Each structure stands twice: as structure tokens, then as C-alpha cells.
Amino acid sequence: MTADLLARSGPLQSWTDRFAALPDTVQVVATPHVAMADLRVDPAGPAAADVAGFLGVDLPTAPSTYVETDSVRVIWLGPDEWLVTSPFRAPRALEAGLRDAVAGRGAVVDVSGQRTTLGLAGANARDVLSGGCAIDLHPAVFRRGAAAQTLLGLTGVVLVALDDTATSYEILVRSSFAPYLASWLLDAATEHTPT
Amino acid sequence: MQLITCPYCGPREEAEFHYGGQAHVPHPADPGSLSDEEWAHHLFFRDNPRGPFAERWVHALGCRRWFNAVRDTVSYRFHHIYRLDQARPETP
Known part of the structure; x- marks a missing residue:
């Protein structure tokens, strides 16, 4: 059995x-089961540009806004903090992809749960x-x-x-x-x- | 309910904020050299003015950022709200 x-x-x-x-x-x-990752990175630094390249969209810098593509939504949580959500990507893949883009110049945590x-x-x-x-x-x-x-x-x-x-x-x-x-x-x- | 203007999120209800005590209290340059009395004064003794008072606030249920504010302790009116990296404005 x-x-x-x-x-x-x-x-x-x-x-x-x-x-x-x-x-x-x-x-x-x-x-x-929407994948969510908390992203903390300097919005003016090179890591933010690399994250934007990975996500396909620039991080929103205006308070209380979000931007989205076909597969991800990036929600402004603070001047150096964003919530990346996606119903299409697996939480671990989203976290790993963001972490590769950040490459130690910020923090990425899977907060899907x-x-x-x-x-x-x-x-x-x-x-x-x-x-x-x-x-x-x-x-x-x-x-x-x-x-x-x-x-x-x-x-x-x-x-x-x-x-x-x-x-x-x-x-x-x-x-x-x-x-x-x-x-x-x-x-x-x-x-x-x-x- | 009183509205407090978060420097990032704009005006929000007072219930979203937490109070953080007196602002601009410098940490001692060499804490180890302080006497117990001096250390107690640094930790626990705060101004308690009647009128404008520079305070720390945090937008706890919004963007979770700390900021400073000059608030009148008599009228509860917020005269100035400024980010941590900004200098204290002149009080009226």
C-alpha cells in the first residue's frame, strides 16, 4: 500500500x-498558491537593474504602486523593499532567480506561505x-x-x-x-x- | 481619527502608526566609559516638553519605515514630518 x-x-x-x-x-x-518573494535591494544600485532584467520590468519607485508583466507583479512595499508575486512561477524558482540577479547585493526571501x-x-x-x-x-x-x-x-x-x-x-x-x-x-x- | 502623513505613503490613520519616543538622542560615543548614572540617563531620561517635540514614529501597518516628526504635545498637531536622513526643521 x-x-x-x-x-x-x-x-x-x-x-x-x-x-x-x-x-x-x-x-x-x-x-x-501564488508564489511571493520579498526583495530588498538598493533601488539606485546595479542590483536593481539586474533584477529588472530578470523580471522584465523596472522596480516601481513610487510609493503604493505596482507594475506587472505577463508573469509577475512587483508591488512597492517600501523605498528599498518589494513584493514579487507570480501565480505562474514556482516559489523556489522565483526566489532562486531573484537571488541570482541580486547576487549578494541585497536580500531575497520566499514568503509564499x-x-x-x-x-x-x-x-x-x-x-x-x-x-x-x-x-x-x-x-x-x-x-x-x-x-x-x-x-x-x-x-x-x-x-x-x-x-x-x-x-x-x-x-x-x-x-x-x-x-x-x-x-x-x-x-x-x-x-x-x-x- | 487623526491622520498622520507618512513621508512615503501619505496620510493614513493614526492606528497604522506606532510611537517611538524622543528623536535625535545620540548614542554615546564610548558607552563603556559611562558611569551607571550616565548610562541610565541615556537609556531612560527623555525630555517631556509642553509644546513642539521631535519624536520618532513608525508606519507599522504600512511601509514599516521609521521617520521623525515634530508634534505639539498640547494640540497633537504635527508641525513637520521628515525622513531619518533629513535634518530637523526649525520649529515655528
């Missing part, structure tokens, strides 16, 4: 049915977020290309705007806080649920 391989599961796997029951105006999708990704979309997505987030989410200022580290429902998150119409976001939340944030999102969505 052979041992069964453990199946990969995300922290919100058991929430799938509850997310599916939400109305079309507030759609929540859990996206586990630290956060899990929630997709939030729909006509009421911004209303749901506004109930628990103090920053200005109007699409005039928080639109595609913006990624803020802030509090959502008292939980630290990275909030990523995916479009210019305030109807599609990604929420990166620590895995241990994910069930709490999921229940908060379900509660916040009830006022937009037709009875």
Missing part, C-alpha cells in the same frame, strides 16, 4: 461554498472595502497600478487595484488572518445581498 500524497490546500479552501453564494455585485475568490490572495470583484466591491478601510479608494486616485499596505477590517493587508473602475481588487492577507478577513468580507457583503 502506498501512502497518499498530501493534497495542497489553501487557508480558505473550506470557504469556497460561502464565497460562491455571494451576489454578482460582490464576488470573492480565494487564489492560493506568509500571505494568501483574495480576489474581490463586482459593482459593490469598493463599497465593501470602504466599510473597513480608511484610505481613499475612489478610482481617480486608487486605480490600476495602485497597491496600498493598510488596514482592512482591522487586519493588515496589501490592497491591489486591478482596474480603473473600482470593480476589481486583489487582497493579500496573512494566511492566519485569512479566515477572519473572509468572515468580515461575508458580513460586509450582506448589505449588498438581495433578500
Whole structure:
């Protein structure tokens, strides 16, 4: 008898049915297993240029922004810190590739297990977020290309705007806080649920 | 809630920040030569002015960067917010 391989599961796997029951105006999708690497490097130094060559895009230097290519997204976390995420690359390959590019002139750490990704979309997505987030989410200022580290429902998150119409976001939340944030999102969505 | 302007992220709620005590406290050049009393003064004794006070703050739930601020301890108004590599501005 052979041992069964453990199946990969995300922290919100058991929430799938509850997310599916939400109305079309507030759609929540859990996206586990996104490779994430924390990158620390001098943005003006040669290592940043080598990292940009590896990623295919320059590191964003404006606060609270992100840039992306077909395969990776680079989120600004600080003046010398970025979060590189990719659903297409294996965590170890992403970390190893970045580490080769940095070549000792900075630090690269695989943090794929630290956060899990929630997709939030729909006509009421911004209303749901506004109930628990103090920053200005109007699409005039928080639109595609913006990624803020802030509090959502008292939980630290990275909030990523995916479009210019305030109807599609990604929420990166620590895995241990994910069930709490999921229940908060379900509660916040009830006022937009037709009875 | 009071908003504090992070030098990187811009105005955010006070709850995202942690307080770090008095700013511009130099580390002793030769700590080993200090007496216990002098070392205790370096570690524990801080100014407690009524009015503008230069303080350290950290944007703990945002970009996690430390910065300095001159805050009025009476009105809680932030007069200046500046990065660690910038000199303290003249207080009004």
C-alpha cells in the first residue's frame, strides 16, 4: 500500500461554498498558491537593474504602486523593499532567480506561505472595502497600478487595484488572518445581498 | 481619527502608526566609559516638553519605515514630518 500524497490546500479552501453564494455585485475568490518573494535591494544600485532584467520590468519607485508583466507583479512595499508575486512561477524558482540577479547585493526571501490572495470583484466591491478601510479608494486616485499596505477590517493587508473602475481588487492577507478577513468580507457583503 | 502623513505613503490613520519616543538622542560615543548614572540617563531620561517635540514614529501597518516628526504635545498637531536622513526643521 502506498501512502497518499498530501493534497495542497489553501487557508480558505473550506470557504469556497460561502464565497460562491455571494451576489454578482460582490464576488470573492480565494487564489492560493501564488508564489511571493520579498526583495530588498538598493533601488539606485546595479542590483536593481539586474533584477529588472530578470523580471522584465523596472522596480516601481513610487510609493503604493505596482507594475506587472505577463508573469509577475512587483508591488512597492517600501523605498528599498518589494513584493514579487507570480501565480505562474514556482516559489523556489522565483526566489532562486531573484537571488541570482541580486547576487549578494541585497536580500531575497520566499514568503509564499506568509500571505494568501483574495480576489474581490463586482459593482459593490469598493463599497465593501470602504466599510473597513480608511484610505481613499475612489478610482481617480486608487486605480490600476495602485497597491496600498493598510488596514482592512482591522487586519493588515496589501490592497491591489486591478482596474480603473473600482470593480476589481486583489487582497493579500496573512494566511492566519485569512479566515477572519473572509468572515468580515461575508458580513460586509450582506448589505449588498438581495433578500 | 487623526491622520498622520507618512513621508512615503501619505496620510493614513493614526492606528497604522506606532510611537517611538524622543528623536535625535545620540548614542554615546564610548558607552563603556559611562558611569551607571550616565548610562541610565541615556537609556531612560527623555525630555517631556509642553509644546513642539521631535519624536520618532513608525508606519507599522504600512511601509514599516521609521521617520521623525515634530508634534505639539498640547494640540497633537504635527508641525513637520521628515525622513531619518533629513535634518530637523526649525520649529515655528
